[in-house]
Amino acid sequence: MTTPDLQIEHRGAVAIVRLNRSAKRNALNDALILAIRDAFMNLPEGIGAAVIDGEGEHFCAGLDLSEIKERDAGAGMRHSRMWHAALEQVQFGPVPVVAALHGAVVGGGLELASACHIRVADETTFYALPEGSRGIFVGGGGSVRIPRLIGVARMTDMMLTGRVYNAQDGDRAGFAQYLVPQGTALDKAIELAGRIAQNAPLTNYALMHALPRIAEQPADQGFLTEALMSGIVQSAPEAKERVRAFLEGRAGKVAGG
Template sequence: MNSNPDIHFEMQDTVAVVRLTRPTKRNALNDKLIASLRHIFENLPATAKAAVIAGDGDHFCAGLDLSDLQERDAGQGMHHSRSWHHALERVQYGPVPVVAALHGAVVGGGLELASACHIRVADESAFYALPEGTRGIFVGGGGSVRIPRLIGVARMTDMMLTGRVYNAADGERVGLAQYLEPKGTSFAKAMELAKRIGNNAPLTNYALINVLPRIAEQPADQGFITESMISAIAQSAPEAKQRVRDFLEGRAAKVQQA
């Protein structure tokens, strides 16, 4: 599956666990690591029902490895950025939902990677920043598309103009994470959620990660017709029919307040 020592892949039951393993570099990203990430998500085993992305050591990911930064002309820079786009699209629009387990630095390219995941679980040590603006560069891994959809254009602009850093609590409040857990427990919570997600009907999961984001970008009339079609497809699956029968016949758990 992968021969890069800076990233580790394993299956834990039906959950694909992907770990960044450069703790001495705060799991900073380079092109080789991004290519390995793309390869992993393009070749997930058929048994995978969900995935978790995490980082070894004290940090999730401190962004781009600046030692990997090269002088490029405009064309080379564009193609380099697009290679990151293609890799992170495999995470966002792949076959299974992806949960990010965040702790420590979630900075620059690390925040771009986290924003490509479907659920973000942070612990109390997490902090978020986009230092590219103060370093004279711009995000290039899809952050200008994904991050404003989480927190709005104004907040991202503030982060890049001023170098503002959000702590874990404020990050969860503005939408950078959906869950905030005690320090050291984000991976355990991410695994719990991934296992729960993996029990959903596969076609429903696929619709949620591949169709719902596109519906959200469509005009209302187009969104409604897209919704009607994917709704019909999802409910026609044999597994969906069985789940509805289980609910109607009292075999399915009722929704309860947490």
């Protein structure tokens, strides 16, 4: 599914999906969004995790404003829903996804990052939602996903005032789970993805598909969903073998540090 604007590389069980519009700071146009959708819908067998990266100095500077067209309300709604369907393939696709963030993570770029399961930011990263100052509103799922990372109040502030978070403040606010030195986000993301790819696939599936839904359910429903998923996951042959390996001393124990 490689295109001029989206490069895909396989390193063992890890797929690296790289935005390749560095001259446009990897701004997202419709063709690139659809290429991302297709890439995650068509990952080959044997891929256990993926990394999304941006070529050049920036992860993604948001929507390519040169593509904004005159749309009526219905066309605008359908366009937004197209983005939703594409980013759904990232969040609820076949494998966990790690974002390697650097430079601009702005607007639609932040929406893309928020659809990933783990975010690794380097010290050059900055976050912004300039839609408010441009007379538009987020349309790629940001109003749902971003408040779950940083809260409604912070997102409201960003859109009303144009506030920009640097890497350190963004780390404290919850945009990313890891903050690493400049130029090392991709290496760290690949390291984490490699570790994730070693997990039992059904466990990864439960974490991607069940955990976020359980978090939104009332407690009694969440407990039932958890019990069902727990029973399904531990019944898998791979899970039984991993537990047996631990009990027989063939698997490492958790250690601090």
